[in-house]
Amino acid sequence: MGRAPCCDKASVKKGPWSPEEDSKLKDYIEKYGTGGNWIALPHKAGLKRCGKSCRLRWLNYLRPNIKHGEFSEEEDMVIRNLFATIGSRWSVIAAQLPGRTDNDIKNYWNTKLKKKLMALSSQSQRKPPPLPIPSSHQTIPPSYKDCSSYYYTPSTRSFEGFEPLSTVQSDLLNHNNTFLATDSSLNHTTPDSFVSYYPVKEKLLMFGSEPSCSSSDGSSHGKEIKQEDVSNFQGFCAPNGYGDNHKFMLSYGNRNQWAEKPSGYHGETPLDYDLEDVKRLIDSSSSNNSCNNNNNNHFFIDESKRQEKVMYYYY
DNA sequence: AAATTAGGCAACCGCCCATGA
DNA sequence: ATCATGGGCGGTTGCCTAATT
Numbered sequence: 001m002g003r004a005p006c007c008d009k010a011s012v013k014k015g016p017w018s019p020e021e022d023s024k025l026k027d028y029i030e031k032y033g034t035g036g037n038w039i040a041l042p043h044k045a046g047l048k049r050c051g052k053s054c055r056l057r058w059l060n061y062l063r064p065n066i067k068h069g070e071f072s073e074e075e076d077m078v079i080r081n082l083f084a085t086i087g088s089r090w091s092v093i094a095a096q097l098p099g100r101t102d103n104d105i106k107n108y109w110n111t112k113l114k115k116k117l118m119a120l121s122s123q124s125q126r127k128p129p130p131l132p133i134p135s136s137h138q139t140i141p142p143s144y145k146d147c148s149s150y151y152y153t154p155s156t157r158s159f160e161g162f163e164p165l166s167t168v169q170s171d172l173l174n175h176n177n178t179f180l181a182t183d184s185s186l187n188h189t190t191p192d193s194f195v196s197y198y199p200v201k202e203k204l205l206m207f208g209s210e211p212s213c214s215s216s217d218g219s220s221h222g223k224e225i226k227q228e229d230v231s232n233f234q235g236f237c238a239p240n241g242y243g244d245n246h247k248f249m250l251s252y253g254n255r256n257q258w259a260e261k262p263s264g265y266h267g268e269t270p271l272d273y274d275l276e277d278v279k280r281l282i283d284s285s286s287s288n289n290s291c292n293n294n295n296n297n298h299f300f301i302d303e304s305k306r307q308e309k310v311m312y313y314y315y
Numbered sequence: 316a317a318a319t320t321a322g323g324c325a326a327c328c329g330c331c332c333a334t335g336a
Numbered sequence: 337a338t339c340a341t342g343g344g345c346g347g348t349t350g351c352c353t354a355a356t357t
Contacts, residue, residue: 014326014327015325015326015327015351016325016326016351016352017325017326036342036343037342037343038342038343039341039342039343050327051342051343052327052328052342052343052344053326053327055343055344056325056326056327057325057326059344060325060326061325088346088347089345089346090345090346091344091345091346102344102345102346103324103325103326103346104324106346106347107323107324107325108323108324110323110347111322111323111324112322112323317357318356318357319355319356319357320354320355320356320357321353321354321355321356322352322353322354322355323351323352323353323354324350324351324352324353325349325350325351325352326348326349326350326351327347327348327349327350328346328347328348328349329345329346329347329348330344330345330346330347331343331344331345331346332342332343332344332345333341333342333343333344334340334341334342334343335339335340335341335342336338336339336340336341
C-alpha cells in the first residue's frame with residue numbers, strides 16, 4: 001500500500017494560479033506566516049489548493065525579493081561553475097543567487113544554458129584547443145581524462161560520451177595528461193574558452209569563486225568534525241591565474257566548503273591536514289564570510305550524488 | 316491569415332529525508 | 337526502533353506565446 005496523498009486530489013484546484021488566489025495566499029502568509037504547516041495552510045487561507053502547491057507558489061513566485069527575467073553574466077557563471085561542481089542540485093545553486101529560485105535556475109539551465117554549453121562543446125570538437133599549463137604547476141598527475149567534449153544530459157543524469165572511470169583508456173587522455181573543462185566565463189584568457197583544472201587525489205572539486213552563502217531555508221548544517229573525517233580530508237583550489245585564487249574548497253567526508261586558501265600555498269597538489277588545521281580553516285572561512293544571515297556558510301554535497309554527477313571531474 | 320512548430324516557463328508528480336510521536 | 341507525516345527537491349509535463357512556414 002502506498003502512502004496517503006498529502007491532500008484530496010479530487011477537491012483541490014490545479015493549474016495556473018489566479019490573481020485572487022495569489023492575493024489570498026500572499027495576504028495570509030504576510031499576516032500569519034506559514035505556521036510551519038503547508039498542508040493546513042490552504043484551508044486556513046481559504047484556498048482550494050494542495051499545500052505543496054501553495055508552498056511552491058509562494059517560494060517561486062509570491063515571496064518578496066524574487067528576481068525574474070534575464071540572468072546576468074555573473075549569475076550565468078555561478079550556475080555553470082556550481083553545476084560542474086555539484087551537478088543538478090538546483091536548490092544549492094539557488095542559495096548562491098539571491099532572488100533566484102531553484103525552479104528558475106533549472107528552467108534556465110534546461111532551456112538556455114545547456115544549449116549554450118553544447119554549442120561551445122561542439123565548437124571544441126571541431127578544433128581541439130591548445131593546452132594551457134600554468135607555469136607554477138609542478139607535476140601534473142597522470143591519467144587525467146580530457147573531458148572537453150562531454151556535456152551533461154539531465155534526462156539521463158549522465159554525461160554524454162562519458163564512460164566509467166575504470167575503462168578510461170590511455171589513448172583518450174590528451175597529450176599533456178591534463179584535464180579540461182569548458183568554461184568561457186572565468187576571468188582569464190585561454191584559447192577557445194578553455195581552462196584547465198587539475199584534480200587532486202581522487203576527487204576534484206575546485207573553482208575560483210565566491211564562498212557559498214547559505215541554504216535557501218536559512219538552516220544551519222554545521223557539525224562537529226571528528227578525527228576520522230580528517231583522514232578523508234582534502235583541499236582543492238584553482239591553478240594560479242584561474243578564477244579567484246583566494247578561495248579554496250575543503251572537502252572532508254561528504255562535506256565541502258569554501259575557505260581562505262592557506263597562505264603561501266600556490267600549488268594544486270593535495271594538502272595534508274591534521275584535525276586542528278581543518279578546524280582552523282573552517283573557522284576562518286565561516287568568520288570571514290560576508291553572508292551573515294546564517295549560522296555558518298556550509299553547504300554539503302551528498303557523496304553518492306556527487307560521484308554520479310560530477311564524474312567527469314574525476315580521473 | 317491560418318496552421319504548425321519550437322521555446323519558455325509555471326506547475327505538478329513522486330521520491331527521499333528529517334522529524335516527532 | 338519503527339512508523340507516519342510533512343517538507344524539500346529534482347524531473348517532467350503541459351500550457352501559452354512567439355516564430356516560422
